[in-house]
Amino acid sequence: MPTHPLEEILHPQSIAVVGASPAGRGSGFVSPLLEQGFKGKIYPVNPRYPEILGLKAYPNLRDIPGPVDYVISAVPAAAVLNMLEDCSTKGVKAVHLFTGRFSETGRAEPAELEQAILKQARKSGVRLIGPNCMGVYYPREGISFVTDLPREPGTVGLASQTGGGSVYFIHIASLRGIRFSKVISYGNALDLNECDYLDYFSQDAETKLILMYIEGVRDGKKFFSSLRQAASTKPVVIIKGGRGKSGMRAAASHTAALAGSTKIWETMVTQAGAIVAENFEEMADLAVSFNFLPPIGGLRVAILGAGGGTSVLSADQCEEAGLDVVPLPADIREELKTKGVPVWDWVGNPIDVSILGDSGFTGIDMLQMMARNENFDLLIATVNEDAPATKEAIIPGRRKEVRSFIKVKQGTSKPFLVIVGEKSPGIKNHNNWRWRVLSEARTRLIAASIPVYPTIERAANSARKLRDYYQRRK
Amino acid sequence: MPTHPLEEILHPQSIAVVGASPAGRGSGFVSPLLEQGFKGKIYPVNPRYPEILGLKAYPNLRDIPGPVDYVISAVPAAAVLNMLEDCSTKGVKAVHLFTGRFSETGRAEPAELEQAILKQARKSGVRLIGPNCMGVYYPREGISFVTDLPREPGTVGLASQTGGGSVYFIHIASLRGIRFSKVISYGNALDLNECDYLDYFSQDAETKLILMYIEGVRDGKKFFSSLRQAASTKPVVIIKGGRGKSGMRAAASHTAALAGSTKIWETMVTQAGAIVAENFEEMADLAVSFNFLPPIGGLRVAILGAGGGTSVLSADQCEEAGLDVVPLPADIREELKTKGVPVWDWVGNPIDVSILGDSGFTGIDMLQMMARNENFDLLIATVNEDAPATKEAIIPGRRKEVRSFIKVKQGTSKPFLVIVGEKSPGIKNHNNWRWRVLSEARTRLIAASIPVYPTIERAANSARKLRDYYQRRK
Numbered sequence: 024m025p026t027h028p029l030e031e032i033l034h035p036q037s038i039a040v041v042g043a044s045p046a047g048r049g050s051g052f053v054s055p056l057l058e059q060g061f062k063g064k065i066y067p068v069n070p071r072y073p074e075i076l077g078l079k080a081y082p083n084l085r086d087i088p089g090p091v092d093y094v095i096s097a098v099p100a101a102a103v104l105n106m107l108e109d110c111s112t113k114g115v116k117a118v119h120l121f122t123g124r125f126s127e128t129g130r131a132e133p134a135e136l137e138q139a140i141l142k143q144a145r146k147s148g149v150r151l152i153g154p155n156c157m158g159v160y161y162p163r164e165g166i167s168f169v170t171d172l173p174r175e176p177g178t179v180g181l182a183s184q185t186g187g188g189s190v191y192f193i194h195i196a197s198l199r200g201i202r203f204s205k206v207i208s209y210g211n212a213l214d215l216n217e218c219d220y221l222d223y224f225s226q227d228a229e230t231k232l233i234l235m236y237i238e239g240v241r242d243g244k245k246f247f248s249s250l251r252q253a254a255s256t257k258p259v260v261i262i263k264g265g266r267g268k269s270g271m272r273a274a275a276s277h278t279a280a281l282a283g284s285t286k287i288w289e290t291m292v293t294q295a296g297a298i299v300a301e302n303f304e305e306m307a308d309l310a311v312s313f314n315f316l317p318p319i320g321g322l323r324v325a326i327l328g329a330g331g332g333t334s335v336l337s338a339d340q341c342e343e344a345g346l347d348v349v350p351l352p353a354d355i356r357e358e359l360k361t362k363g364v365p366v367w368d369w370v371g372n373p374i375d376v377s378i379l380g381d382s383g384f385t386g387i388d389m390l391q392m393m394a395r396n397e398n399f400d401l402l403i404a405t406v407n408e409d410a411p412a413t414k415e416a417i418i419p420g421r422r423k424e425v426r427s428f429i430k431v432k433q434g435t436s437k438p439f440l441v442i443v444g445e446k447s448p449g450i451k452n453h454n455n456w457r458w459r460v461l462s463e464a465r466t467r468l469i470a471a472s473i474p475v476y477p478t479i480e481r482a483a484n485s486a487r488k489l490r491d492y493y494q495r496r497k
Numbered sequence: 498m499p500t501h502p503l504e505e506i507l508h509p510q511s512i513a514v515v516g517a518s519p520a521g522r523g524s525g526f527v528s529p530l531l532e533q534g535f536k537g538k539i540y541p542v543n544p545r546y547p548e549i550l551g552l553k554a555y556p557n558l559r560d561i562p563g564p565v566d567y568v569i570s571a572v573p574a575a576a577v578l579n580m581l582e583d584c585s586t587k588g589v590k591a592v593h594l595f596t597g598r599f600s601e602t603g604r605a606e607p608a609e610l611e612q613a614i615l616k617q618a619r620k621s622g623v624r625l626i627g628p629n630c631m632g633v634y635y636p637r638e639g640i641s642f643v644t645d646l647p648r649e650p651g652t653v654g655l656a657s658q659t660g661g662g663s664v665y666f667i668h669i670a671s672l673r674g675i676r677f678s679k680v681i682s683y684g685n686a687l688d689l690n691e692c693d694y695l696d697y698f699s700q701d702a703e704t705k706l707i708l709m710y711i712e713g714v715r716d717g718k719k720f721f722s723s724l725r726q727a728a729s730t731k732p733v734v735i736i737k738g739g740r741g742k743s744g745m746r747a748a749a750s751h752t753a754a755l756a757g758s759t760k761i762w763e764t765m766v767t768q769a770g771a772i773v774a775e776n777f778e779e780m781a782d783l784a785v786s787f788n789f790l791p792p793i794g795g796l797r798v799a800i801l802g803a804g805g806g807t808s809v810l811s812a813d814q815c816e817e818a819g820l821d822v823v824p825l826p827a828d829i830r831e832e833l834k835t836k837g838v839p840v841w842d843w844v845g846n847p848i849d850v851s852i853l854g855d856s857g858f859t860g861i862d863m864l865q866m867m868a869r870n871e872n873f874d875l876l877i878a879t880v881n882e883d884a885p886a887t888k889e890a891i892i893p894g895r896r897k898e899v900r901s902f903i904k905v906k907q908g909t910s911k912p913f914l915v916i917v918g919e920k921s922p923g924i925k926n927h928n929n930w931r932w933r934v935l936s937e938a939r940t941r942l943i944a945a946s947i948p949v950y951p952t953i954e955r956a957a958n959s960a961r962k963l964r965d966y967y968q969r970r971k
Contacts, residue, residue, distance in 0.1 A: 186805075187804030198921045267816035269812040276845055302952070328747075338739075338747045340775075373743075410661065413644055475921065
């Protein structure tokens with residue numbers, strides 16, 4: 024297979040930021056490169072400054088002494104054509120057009136300008152990312168579009184028509200242990216488009232899971248062919264933005280995308296072997312599932328459900344997500360009886376830990392038995408927030424629970440998902456021990472490669488989608 | 498209308514905790530009363546201790562010098578009948594049986610003991626809350642079943658068959674600005690049952706919104722009659738635990754409840770004028786909606802959607818929840834044009850703030866126009882996490898945004914909902930400024946009586962359910 028053109032584009036030796044400035048938005052593309060430790064040359068370009076963030080600034084691209092591989096354009100729309108001529112002169116390989124206000128405005132003139140830009144780029148052999156987008160976050164290469172993103176690389180790739188949404192997603196997914204191979208926010212997809220990014224991720228050895236946020240595709244047939252190919256190599260999860268009539272209107276004014284029928288879209292995505300997500304929160308659930316779990320081979324779930332009410336609702340919500348909350352198998356009940364567990368006939372699946380009480384036999388003991396039992400395909404446990412106990416009991420209790428979960432994980436090859444509730448604190452209780460102990464639990468579980476989910480509903484939905492995915496691949 | 502028996506039960510002059518101990522679970526019912534500042538007498542009862550948590554302890558209920566109105570029983574099941582005799586002697590009005598291990602065990606003997614307890618209680622005129630439950634949290638009276646719950650009273654009442662779930666719910670709802678009139682965890686509902694609690698809340702002037710978590714009802718006809726009556730006085734939101742076959746099994750072993758068909762249940766609850774919630778998270782959404790919003794009279798929503806992708810997904814998710822994301826009305830577009838807003842023909846509903854850019858006209862300006870415009874029934878805004886900006890821009894930016902939202906709220910009589918994302922931090926980033934600024938936003942918005950929701954999906958679903966509720970009441 025020939026090397027994909029993006030492979031070279033994404034490994035520049037030098038980056039020029041045209042329209043850079045020392046502060047505010049204009050500094051936004053220089054400071055992330057510095058923060059991420061980009062190893063190549065960084066050339067800020069702006070005739071008004073001799074220096075930007077400690078780097079020598081150049082009045083024009085042509086004034087840069089060495090070669091320039093990659094250009095980030097933060098100049099106004101009207102200045103792009105001239106800049107592209109300079110790029111051609113300098114032998115630039117690719118331009119990321121952060122610059123917007125083109126076809127997405129719905130106006131004729133900006134749309135014509137956009138087409139003129141495409142024509143000129145094609146003529147001079149410069150490839151375009153965008154316009155109207157954030158561009159590239161590639162931590163392994165030290166490239167980023169905003170500051171404060173993780174420097175450690177990972178194996179998740181995202182191609183997205185929303186830049187703000189990409190930043191949001193990197194934040195929420197990072198908190199849950201996801202790290203990225205590369206994220207490409209590609210906006211209006213004037214030149215390089217969804218098919219190029221998909222093809223690239225499909226053959227990219229650094230990417231094990233492909234995520235996409237798409238508002239519209241240029242060529243449905245070509246896209247679904249690329250999608251089928253990509254999905255045959257690794258899991259692909261797609262959010263479709265612009266599903267309803269108002270969303271389609273919004274998509275047109277966001278990236279000039281022409282959204283089509285959602286039902287047909289979903290059917291085709293699924294038939295191509297990819298997975299549909301509704302929003303970035305669900306995409307994060309699926310990303311942690313694929314990132315941390317082995318294949319899910321069946322629906323039969325063992326649930327460690329905290330207290331009684333939580334256990335009941337866990338059963339309901341797993342069942343509503345299509346999982347099979349099987350009763351406790353006879354052989355486990357027999358074993359409980361043999362072991363002298365006094366509530367052997369009462370306790371079930373989900374495990375209500377309050378039933379076990381002071382029997383000397385814990386929910387973890389049961390979960391371990393269920394992990395070993397062939398009647399279960401996957402395990403879900405909840406970090407118990409129900410416990411009507413004091414601080415002195417809760418903190419060590421939760422820590423012990425987390426240590427036990429890690430032992431369960433280490434002793435089984437079955438998929439194991441854990442619920443750690445998210446919270447809506449106010450500023451005065453932001454640091455309350457009750458929520459800090461949950462943050463601590465998350466850190467430890469993720470460090471042990473256990474995926475965490477904010478609710479049982481979301482964990483169960485995600486598990487179901489993975490099982491369906493693996494089922495289809497058989 | 499005669500005073501409901503619970504009215505007297507919930508205003509005891511003295512509370513005895515039988516089976517109290519100085520530490521561990523046994524201390525659990527004494528310390529909350531001390532912490533909440535219960536004004537009446539507190540009598541720990543346990544022959545093994547002369548003193549418990551600084552209070553004189555009594556060997557037996559009969560040894561208490563003064564009258565005892567209310568007893569909390571933390572003794573084992575086998576000791577309850579004797580204790581009830583003592584209660585009868587002392588003229589106790591009500592006993593909360595924290596004590597469990599009765600019919601929920603699924604065994605004959607404990608179920609018979611439960612019936613004997615009921616018989617004895619009936620004979621001696623002692624009313625029972627429970628068994629197998631946490632009892633009462635009534636902050637106005639200084640009564641609580643755990644420590645660390647808010648001392649300020651509110652107007653939301655909850656009757657629940659799960660004790661742990663009640664504690665969990667009080668925590669998550671409190672964070673979002675909800676305070677409670679009273680919460681009653683009632684477990685197996687042996688004597689006082691779901692109808693009694695519903696009837697009580699229905700006539701209780703301190704309760705403006707009734708919430709219930711129910712696993713089973715004793716008498717369907719009676720219950721739906723009570724529900725119809727209650728729902729005619731104030732909103733009633735109900736979670737049904739034990740909806741599927743595994744949930745029903747779990748409910749039987751939790752509170753010995755016999756759950757019935759979910760579809761029939763949901764139809765009957767809706768026909769009775771009440772509202773169905775799926776889980777405690779949705780119940781919290783509905784509680785904040787009823788608590789903070791005026792009636793929602795229509796479906797037409799104005800959305801301030803942060804950046805482009807978030808705007809597109811906001812439109813999709815509002816539409817999928819059944820709201821009507823109407824296009825920007827012609828008169829508003831005309832006004833934008835007159836005011837010289839350069840993107841007057843481009844910007845729409847949802848408002849993508851990145852379109853407005855540096856036009857000098859903000860998303861808030863537009864939201865204000867939409868608030869005044871008769872084409873919109875409700876407003877939803879998102880605290881913008883999309884902004885690809887630095888700490889120095891984000892913190893003051895979010896603060897300004899929150900101040901503006903408060904101004905919008907103060908200037909309109911329309912329902913106004915705000916999204917502030919929840920987070921899954923790890924322990925090292927628990928205190929990151931990025932999440933702290935959201936906690937600060939929540940505190941300020943809630944203080945201004947603006948309800949906050951973690952996602953647009955949940956806000957939209959909640960708004961839709963409220964609108965349907967008010968529609969049915971017409």
